[in-house]
Amino acid sequence: xxxxxxxxxxxxxxxxxxxxxxxxxxxxxxxxxxxxxxxxxxxxxxxxxxxxxxxxxxxxxxxxxxxxxxxxxxxxxxxxxxxxxxxxxxxxxxxxxxxxxxxxxxxxxxxxxxxxxxxxxxxxxxxxxxxxxxxxxxxxxxxxxxxxxxxxxxxxxxxxxxxxxxxxxxxxxxxxxxxxxxxxxxxxxxxxxxxxxxxxxxxxxxxxxxxxxxxxxxxxxxxxxxxxxxxxxxxxxxxxxxx
Amino acid sequence: xxxxxxxxxxxxxxxxxxxxxxxxxxxxxxxxxxxxxxxxxxxxxxxxxxxxxxxxxxxxxxxxxxxxxxxxxxxxxxxxxxxxxxxxxxxxxxxxxxxxxxxxxxxxxxxxxxxxxxxxxxxxxxxxxxxxxxxxxxxxxxxxxxxxxxxxxxxxxxxxxxxxxxxxxxxxxxxxxxxxxxxxxxxxxxxxxxxxxxxxxxxxxxxxxxxxxxxxxxxxxxxxxxxxxxxxxxxxxxxxxxx
Numbered sequence: 001x002x003x004x005x006x007x008x009x010x011x012x013x014x015x016x017x018x019x020x021x022x023x024x025x026x027x028x029x030x031x032x033x034x035x036x037x038x039x040x041x042x043x044x045x046x047x048x049x050x051x052x053x054x055x056x057x058x059x060x061x062x063x064x065x066x067x068x069x070x071x072x073x074x075x076x077x078x079x080x081x082x083x084x085x086x087x088x089x090x091x092x093x094x095x096x097x098x099x100x101x102x103x104x105x106x107x108x109x110x111x112x113x114x115x116x117x118x119x120x121x122x123x124x125x126x127x128x129x130x131x132x133x134x135x136x137x138x139x140x141x142x143x144x145x146x147x148x149x150x151x152x153x154x155x156x157x158x159x160x161x162x163x164x165x166x167x168x169x170x171x172x173x174x175x176x177x178x179x180x181x182x183x184x185x186x187x188x189x190x191x192x193x194x195x196x197x198x199x200x201x202x203x204x205x206x207x208x209x210x211x212x213x214x215x216x217x218x219x220x221x222x223x224x225x226x227x228x229x230x231x232x233x234x235x236x237x238x239x240x241x242x243x
Numbered sequence: 244x245x246x247x248x249x250x251x252x253x254x255x256x257x258x259x260x261x262x263x264x265x266x267x268x269x270x271x272x273x274x275x276x277x278x279x280x281x282x283x284x285x286x287x288x289x290x291x292x293x294x295x296x297x298x299x300x301x302x303x304x305x306x307x308x309x310x311x312x313x314x315x316x317x318x319x320x321x322x323x324x325x326x327x328x329x330x331x332x333x334x335x336x337x338x339x340x341x342x343x344x345x346x347x348x349x350x351x352x353x354x355x356x357x358x359x360x361x362x363x364x365x366x367x368x369x370x371x372x373x374x375x376x377x378x379x380x381x382x383x384x385x386x387x388x389x390x391x392x393x394x395x396x397x398x399x400x401x402x403x404x405x406x407x408x409x410x411x412x413x414x415x416x417x418x419x420x421x422x423x424x425x426x427x428x429x430x431x432x433x434x435x436x437x438x439x440x441x442x443x444x445x446x447x448x449x450x451x452x453x454x455x456x457x458x459x460x461x462x463x464x465x466x467x468x469x470x471x472x473x474x475x476x477x478x479x480x481x482x483x484x485x486x
Binding site for chain 1: 264265448478
């Protein structure tokens with residue numbers, strides 16, 4: 001029977017590679033985590049949220065004219081927004097290209113992030129995808145070779161990555177399940193952080209908001225399991241079945 | 244921001260295909276679930292626990308002499324134990340072959356169950372594996388073709404199943420992660436049922452114990468997320484990024 005409390009706090013972060021505030025929010029969360037006493041007992045999982053799931057898989061292009069056209073603002077305003085985000089990134093020491101990033105369908109990237117989770121490399125792969133999109137001039141959307149290169153840079157096996165990308169069903173259900181869960185939780189935008197299914201932080205908040213959330217969740221972390229029957233039922237273990 | 248409670252209760256069941264009480268426990272849990280008012284809001288996930296992880300992958304044989312030798316009991320006693328389990332199975336209307344089942348390494352089956360979870364067919368695959376081991380004369384261990392047949396019977400795609408079985412790394416980490424978590428939770432035998440990370444049932448308990456656990460967990464299901472900051476941070480959503 002369990003005798004110790006479950007010691008970790010689990011943080012789930014819904015995110016999209018198209019989302020600059022997800023890139024910034026991750027850095028702020030990590031700043032809070034680095035200063036948190038119990039950081040080694042915090043488990044982080046990245047979950048999928050597509051900003052624009054209806055976008056055809058092959059469509060990509062520069063983000064500034066796209067934003068201007070889609071939201072009915074001027075190209076100048078869209079470019080100014082990018083510069084404003086770039087200034088915030090600079091304060092965090094994050095590289096950000098304010099004129100060169102593209103937009104595109106991120107479904108394959110999310111599938112890859114689920115594969116990477118299994119491989120214990122999800123965080124590194126997300127960092128590589130963010131860097132590829134926000135900090136490096138080469139396009140990352142609709143370009144399998146670029147995606148493979150980023151994934152391999154993060155430590156994934158090349159053949160395995162190609163196999164995942166070549167099979168459109170691989171991890172597709174896992175992506176959709178994440179998105180359904182985001183809807184159930186009421187998340188309409190990202191980044192969206194959930195601590196132990198109990199506390200939430202919406203958006204790229206200041207570092208101290210994440211520190212507060214980590215502290216609150218840690219202090220209220222799940223109690224030991226409550227065994228609901230007086231006696232154990234029949235079980236099998238390494239030493240055989242107790243009959 | 245989330246405005247509704249998370250409505251589901253999540254039940255995680257650690258299990259092994261070698262474990263007759265897991266087979267019985269699943270049936271009793273399902274009996275309780277079938278009679279539970281909120282059954283459509285109960286999410287069930289099967290998790291991995293190998294009774295004998297050190298067993299070489301190719302080793303298999305009849306279970307009765309194996310149990311007798313391993314636990315130092317007579318073959319007659321081991322056979323009587325099987326008949327006692329068979330009698331319990333009969334009370335549940337479950338087919339059980341009291342003389343013919345085998346033992347073997349179940350790692351590949353657990354990998355397959357993780358793949359099946361992604362495909363939305365985990366429960367059906369586990370039922371097929373249990374039926375194969377406990378109710379049908381053909382061996383299920385160390386026999387890829389038999390495993391493929393059982394998985395396909397449960398609705399999985401044959402080529403995909405073969406690909407998972409052919410790649411020893413596929414879902415291997417997921418199996419080991421489940422086993423680590425079982426250890427953290429203090430589970431030394433299976434079946435082990437965990438309700439919303441909060442309540443546990445150890446063993447193939449009577450149906451009413453599961454009914455009680457379902458009711459307790461449902462009545463104490465997680466509250467709506469608590470948003471930990473007064474205002475939303477910067478987010479991106481389907482309508483663009485709020486700057």
